[in-house]
Amino acid sequence: MQALVFNGTRDVVVTEVPDARVERPTDVLVRVTSTNICGSDLHMYEGRTTLEPGRVLGHENLGEVIEIGSAVDRIRVGDMVCLPFNIACGHCKNCEAQLTGFCLTVNPGTAGAAYGFAGMGPYNGGQAELLRVPYGDFNCLRLPADAKEKENDYVMLSDIFPTGWHATELAGMRPGESVVVYGAGPVGLMCAYSAMIKGASKVMVVDRHPDRLRLAEKIGCIPIDDSKGSPVEQVLDRTAGEGADRGCECVGYQAHDAQGQERPNLTMNNLVMSVRPTGGIGVVGVFLPDDPGAADDMTRRGEFPFDMGHFWFKGQKIGTGQANVKTYNRRLRNLIHTGRAKPSFIVSHELPLNEAPEGYRHFDARDEGWTKVVLHPDG
């Protein structure tokens, strides 16, 4: 089959690899029809993490079931399914508590697994013609009859729509509250969109890319351009000096300041200062432990100064981690099905698989207008 394979830092190629196949009785085999490039793929692409060359990337996948293992009894051949990026067994202590991002079975020794991801198990990704889905009955979300028509909406259920929603949950957001979101990438925009759907009184979105800020404004949020002045002061100005009730981190430790200088701790400390005393902070932007094998081990650190003093003194709360996609994706699927949510508003480019390296290059450069790339391996 054709697949997008990781070769090394900023080096991905589309090449022929052995077909994905049913390997265990509980597996499902999917013919991938949509698969996104994600900001999380850039942790590997930019060399912040160590990944062996040859691994197929892609954890935001949707497609048609073409084969099932002998122990699969809920999912059927022909079903259109969206695959949560978390691979989970469905039976361990964490899965039973709906914490599927931290499944204890699929990646022994640590927690949580994903398709095509460094440090998250040996699984191949879905930027390919075929994808093997372990524990298929648990890890497939069946889609309704409008699956084809709304494919660019439903594919966002694999990761970024539930992840954005998760950030608002981690922050403890309630209807009527004000929210500040750091980052207007795909995840930040999905977070801001979730806060709007959940009835926030005011959603402020911080970034410096005009095209991304325009999208935030289009969905009813207040764009905050941090190249025009301190984002903390701009948030305080818009919240009567109190700070926002809730804050969401949707950037991760690759954060830059508005001048382009790497500042892994910047968004965390800005959040502490722009959220009100006793407010909540949800962190879905990725912060990984220091990886000695990474291409750049000086600045991509797992440990960095965090303003614990202000955080403690303000009595704030914080929640972190991978999104447990399954906790939300049925409900978010229903919002899409009934027309209450249309997350495809962030899609800027749809490309065939063989143009994926171009998609990576532009998305990585944050080129104007390259907000979210959907790849279609079926052409």
Ligand code: NAD
């Ligand atoms: P992205 O890189 O496209 O977007 C990040 C945005 O943050 C960019 O627009 C950038 O300009 C902006 N930014 C950089 N520094 C900033 C700063 N100091 N203040 C404000 N904005 C700043 O990536 P994305 O796809 O939106 O993903 C964002 C993060 O979410 C990544 O770390 C990704 O790995 C993570 N993620 C986490 C989960 C999860 O389950 N927790 C799932 C998906 C993605």
Ligand code: ZN
């Ligand atoms: Zn993703």
